[in-house]
Amino acid sequence: MLLAADPVGWGKPEYVRFEARAMGSALSLILADGSSARHDWASVIAEFEAAEAAMSRFRETSEVTRLNQTAGSGRAICVSMRLRRALVLADRATRMTDGRFDPRVLPDLDRLGYRGAAVPPGAAPTGSGPVVRRHGRAGLDIERAVDLGGIGKGLTLRWAADILERAGRRDYLLDAGGDIVARGMSPDDGPWRVGIEDPTGDSESTAVIEVSDLAVATSSTRVNRWTVDGRTVHHLLDPRTREPADRGLVAVTVAGPDPAWAEVWSKDLFLSGAASIATRARSRGLAAWWVADDGALEMTAAARALTIWVRAEEVDRAV
């Protein structure tokens, strides 16, 4: 993690922007300047560092790596509250999404070449039994190694936002590699404006939304793509097939009150596929945007209410 985070100017002088790297991606915080701004930023950095030490599968010394190395042994071990909460939430998310979200895809990611710290190959298929079994107040064990990457980042955003709230911060935007928590008002005295990345790699956003007191998360195949045995694969595995999802979608963005659940639902909708994503998103009442293989952007009615600009519609108006 890069701790050099000098504030940079942002529009109005009363707001500052801090930048660093955490969890393998850029981390930034925009908030009103003041005597406590640096202290609040340091608290956020410390929270991300603590969360990474607990939940990063890329660290040999992290708690989850040690837990993964005991997967399937039936041996209960004690873990920190952060890791415990993450595992319990992942277990609940697996049940809520009918197994579309399942952190037990780690051995399959390993098999396909997206490796972190060494873990034993899992024998149990995903979706069989609970993600985690609890033993008393602190002990737990897992049957199969887990990857808490996405949900872990969402949870860390939630905890960091709680720290800022307790510090009295009401207007800020916290961005962890594209997963965002936006609270209160922006420097323009309106909602925060967030671009939705064009998954084809175009530098211009495919849409712009306005959010306040919401979290935004995106699941996309634009990054973490690689080639195995002559075929291109990506990191969004379908736990039911244990292979990279290929259901006609390239990116799904979800906005909701909690960053961890926004992350879960974005992955759930991505794995639903182009044919059924609209029905599933609307039945859940989600504000969701998705880009299909052909580049077309679609969204739910709840998402439309947050959208202030769509690139495709701008072209239509210009004709």
Next chain:
Amino acid sequence: MTESRLPIHLAILLGVSAGMYAGSLAVVTALQSATDQSVTDARAPLQKTIQLVVEGHDALDADLARASRAYGDAAALYGRLAPDLSALETSLEGLAKSTSKVSGAARALPGHVAWPAVTRTVVVTSRPATQATTRASGG
């Protein structure tokens, strides 16, 4: 001296006659009693029907009393509403006069209006500035 004596056969005749009379009287009394009982039995359903008619009459009388009270109440309410209704009627008359005037004015309007020629312009909304971008995080 002459001996006065009631002849025996006359006494027997009187006794037999009195006995026959008593028997006849008993038979007639019994027959009359039986007849009275059958008449009473035959009249019993009729009396029950008469009782039902009396009860129905009483209920109808009570309903009529209630209806009379309701009518009285409605009449009193109408009496209170009457001035308002009169005022509403006056307002409706005023509205009818106004409508008549508007109709006359509407008939005086032209059937169509020729819009002035305008220069067609297209305003392209540019992408708003953003403070962040949500993207694939790789998590």
